[in-house]
Amino acid sequence: MLATGALLGEIEKAARMISAGSSMGDEERLLERVAAGDVESFAAIYDRYSRVVYSLAWKMLGDPQTAQEVAQEVFEAIWRSAGAFTPGRGNARTWILAMAHHKSVDAVRRQRLRAAEPLSESHVDDADVVGLALERVLGAEVRVALASLTEAQRAVVVLAYYGGYTQQEIARRLGIPLGTVKTRMRDGLRRLRGQLRVAEEITE
């Protein structure tokens, strides 16, 4: 009887695996259906992510009109290339938000190119730039995590992620060697990873 029970458990597992495609989460399955052209699943993804995608784009680009254009670009890319998402590698949320950031960075760089803002002639104080970039970052966990970095690490991570600057631009901007930027970026991200993991465990 015991063996039968174990076998039935296995069967159930297999049945779930077969009917779900694999051991995917809810959002991964949604993306799979988007790839197959399911409009309702696409609408569900939009409803879950439009706010964070739009907010990130607005924060990085500084105006709602361009943010709308970028958000539209992001969701069109999701619709078009959901088939390129591989459930085994990373989760749907990370994939979608990486796409949102990537498109926002592209737009920020286009914006800067159009404005022809030479980095060396920028008169904005770097402390202001970091302060500006941190504005409206309100998520308590993220705020606490960012606060745990050294000031030097925070500046590099914030300028890169929210400012859309490359590490070479950051080195020029802060007048420090590229190697230093790389080290601060790596150490900063690793510390954030530790902090955010701790936060996750506490809320569980």
Added chain:
Amino acid sequence: MTHEELRDLIPAYALDALEPEEARAVEAHLPGCAECRDELSSLQAVAAELAAGVAPVEPPATLRERVLAVARPRRLAVVPSGLWRAGLAVAAALILILGGITLVQFQRIRTLAAHMGALSARLAAQERVLVLLASPTSRTATLRGSTQANVRFVYDRATGQGALLVSDLRDPGANFVYQLWLVAGQEPQSAGVFRPIPGQPIVIPVNADFRRYQAVAISVEQGPQGSSAGPTTVPILNGTI
């Protein structure tokens, strides 16, 4: 660049803070390096939290309409592949329960069920082509270029549904994939990567507003992800849509 040099670029890659040529070097390195892939996926998860930490602003309702207008519903219903799979699972379970089956047999059935799952996915893709071909507004483009192959692109501007049909395309080589591009003006956008299956035609579904594109192209790229920026090699096949 050495593995150590590329590994040092992973944090900046996760933050989209590399110069384009550096990003391409990392992308070429990733498929062959599990260590860098793991580091990247864990740092990308951190980056995702930075996105989620931005104070939320509600997007205008008009944005939702515009975005969803891109995804148009199909005209004909297609048998959902999920039903197929569920039916298979129930059948497999019944056989097991009725037969008092050994674990070896069970494993065999499981393997079979996995094969059938893959088959049902292929069937769904083929059904999609049938639906497309049945549509009075669909068109077909034949891709031509430097390689011998039978590759066609079927698309429907009215529904935004399309599919690439591939047969007799040679293997791109280990570590390489074919990448399909939709081209609007000078801007190629990726529509997915694929590898041919010897002796079998394959179907790659594509959803897009085809009114915006003038051409489709296929290039050979580093696998498994392909290129994120645009073709890095001269496309081997091209077609006008």
